[in-house]
Amino acid sequence: MTTYYTSEHEWISVDGDVGTVGITKFAAEKLGDVVFVELPDVGKSVKKEADMAVVESVKAASDVYAPVTGEVTAANAAIVDEPAKVNEDPEGGGWFVKIKLADMGQLTGLMDKAAYEAFCASQ
Amino acid sequence: MTDVSNTPLKTTPLHGLHTRLGARMAEFGGYDMPIQYADGIMTEHNWTRSHAGLFDVSHMGPSFLSLPQLGGGDQAHRKVASIIERLVPSDIAGLAPGKVQLTVLLDANGGIIDDLMIGRPPRDDQQGMLYIVVNAGTKENDFSLIAKTAGAEAELHRADDRALIAIQGPEAEAVITGILPEAVPLTFMTFHEIKNTAFGNVIATRCGYTGEDGFEILVPAEHGEAFANRLLEDPRVKPIGLGARDSLRLEGGMCLYGHDIDISKTPVAASLSWMVSKARRERGDFPGADRILRELKEGVPSRRVGIRPLGRAPAREGTEIQNTDGETIGVVTSGGFGPTVNGPVAQGYVDTTYTKTGTPLKLIVRGRALEAEVAALPFVPAKYKR
Numbered sequence: 001m002t003t004y005y006t007s008e009h010e011w012i013s014v015d016g017d018v019g020t021v022g023i024t025k026f027a028a029e030k031l032g033d034v035v036f037v038e039l040p041d042v043g044k045s046v047k048k049e050a051d052m053a054v055v056e057s058v059k060a061a062s063d064v065y066a067p068v069t070g071e072v073t074a075a076n077a078a079i080v081d082e083p084a085k086v087n088e089d090p091e092g093g094g095w096f097v098k099i100k101l102a103d104m105g106q107l108t109g110l111m112d113k114a115a116y117e118a119f120c121a122s123q
Numbered sequence: 124m125t126d127v128s129n130t131p132l133k134t135t136p137l138h139g140l141h142t143r144l145g146a147r148m149a150e151f152g153g154y155d156m157p158i159q160y161a162d163g164i165m166t167e168h169n170w171t172r173s174h175a176g177l178f179d180v181s182h183m184g185p186s187f188l189s190l191p192q193l194g195g196g197d198q199a200h201r202k203v204a205s206i207i208e209r210l211v212p213s214d215i216a217g218l219a220p221g222k223v224q225l226t227v228l229l230d231a232n233g234g235i236i237d238d239l240m241i242g243r244p245p246r247d248d249q250q251g252m253l254y255i256v257v258n259a260g261t262k263e264n265d266f267s268l269i270a271k272t273a274g275a276e277a278e279l280h281r282a283d284d285r286a287l288i289a290i291q292g293p294e295a296e297a298v299i300t301g302i303l304p305e306a307v308p309l310t311f312m313t314f315h316e317i318k319n320t321a322f323g324n325v326i327a328t329r330c331g332y333t334g335e336d337g338f339e340i341l342v343p344a345e346h347g348e349a350f351a352n353r354l355l356e357d358p359r360v361k362p363i364g365l366g367a368r369d370s371l372r373l374e375g376g377m378c379l380y381g382h383d384i385d386i387s388k389t390p391v392a393a394s395l396s397w398m399v400s401k402a403r404r405e406r407g408d409f410p411g412a413d414r415i416l417r418e419l420k421e422g423v424p425s426r427r428v429g430i431r432p433l434g435r436a437p438a439r440e441g442t443e444i445q446n447t448d449g450e451t452i453g454v455v456t457s458g459g460f461g462p463t464v465n466g467p468v469a470q471g472y473v474d475t476t477y478t479k480t481g482t483p484l485k486l487i488v489r490g491r492a493l494e495a496e497v498a499a500l501p502f503v504p505a506k507y508k509r
Contacts, residue, residue: 032366033163035165035460036436036437036460056460058164058165058168058367058370059366059459060439
């Protein structure tokens with residue numbers, strides 16, 4: 001299983017042709033306390049770099065973008081019921097959706113962990 | 124709002140302290156201000172509701188409007204009050220010594236230029252002076268308007284050389300008892316000067332912007348950090364940023380200038396008619412009196428109300444409000460998540476037909492109509508010390 005990162009601070013952890021997607025620890029810390037999450041329905045098609053989900057803190061709403069094009073195969077109801085889980089474990093139990101990738105080639109444009117860490121350090 | 128993109132941000136006397144406390148800083152009202160500290164907005168909000176929060180509000184505009192000669196009792200007070208009453212609809216002449224009044228500066232059309240606090244000093248030898256505190260983002264305009272209105276009759280002294288520090292929450296009084304015991308006898312919306320403290324001559328006002336009991340204390344800038352540190356030494360006190368200040372005031376049903384009120388709103392539309400005092404209504408001698416008196420009698424097309432979204436999704440500023448038939452009837456002017464309410468809360472303007480508490484509304488959030496209803500303000504009961 002390999003994890004990739006976007007410049008919009010999403011991560012995608014790929015197993016076969018299905019990727020689990022969430023927001024990074026860096027993003028969760030920047031957002032502050034998450035109070036509301038809106039996820040796409042299972043079966044919905046999402047497009048790389050287009051809005052996919054919404055995450056709201058006390059102060060503001062932010063869009064979460066799809067790191068790849070594909071179909072949503074699962075949505076994490078646990079973070080809808082308990083949005084604080086996004087802050088507690090953003091890169092684990094606080095995952096957002098699973099996406100069946102339409103084009104595995106889209107992964108090559110994403111960052112690996114080292115590149116993403118360097119990117120965050122430059123922010 | 125003024126364009127601050129090319130202007131270096133101003134800083135308060137506590138700026139260094141914020142940095143050392145690890146605050147996340149951002150621009151507000153032209154100042155580089157702490158939005159939150161390490162604990163985050165939710166924890167800071169809840170701390171203020173259960174203990175005591177310290178807020179740096181030095182970006183606001185404290186000032187004094189003074190006659191050339193102070194003293195002279197009621198007559199001097201009425202004289203200086205008559206000057207500021209040219210700009211506000213409240214009965215400043217009728218303020219008791221030591222009382223503070225929340226009111227609004229009005230333009231000739233009755234539109235709200237700013238909201239502000241005006242206090243009458245308790246001491247005889249200071250009659251003829253008013254303590255005035257305006258908002259940060261509007262203070263340059265407010266101060267020039269007040270100074271121009273006063274002309275040669277009175278002089279406006281800006282208190283830019285001070286720090287203004289708020290301590291808010293159920294434990295604020297206990298904290299202050301050990302540091303500035305002379306402030307403790309104050310009741311809600313009263314103030315007095317306390318001379319020769321360890322932090323110089325200070326002005327303590329029992330007021331705030333959270334719905335909690337608390338104080339706002341004006342101290343000389345050079346003592347600002349020492350005073351803040353003295354408060355922070357108490358384990359009941361934590362520093363609170365502007366993020367939690369906003370969620371606290373929103374739950375408290377208070378207006379944020381530039382959002383819930385602005386020049387396009389009259390006090391009647393803003394549900395602030397209580398600021399237009401009886402004596403002033405009778406005399407009709409305030410800016411925009413024709414329009415405001417007519418609105419008081421005949422009503423306004425839309426009015427500010429509290430709004431409670433029934434789901435979990437917050438409705439932010441600018442959200443369209445519809446009736447149950449899908450017709451547009453208003454707009455949200457501030458909205459977010461209320462940690463004490465444990466749900467979303469908002470304020471907005473709706474057509475007057477829909478202002479009754481419990482009226483069902485639809486909020487259009489990301490293309491979907493979310494259920495909401497008109498709610499009584501405040502969302503969280505005020506705990507002032509009367």
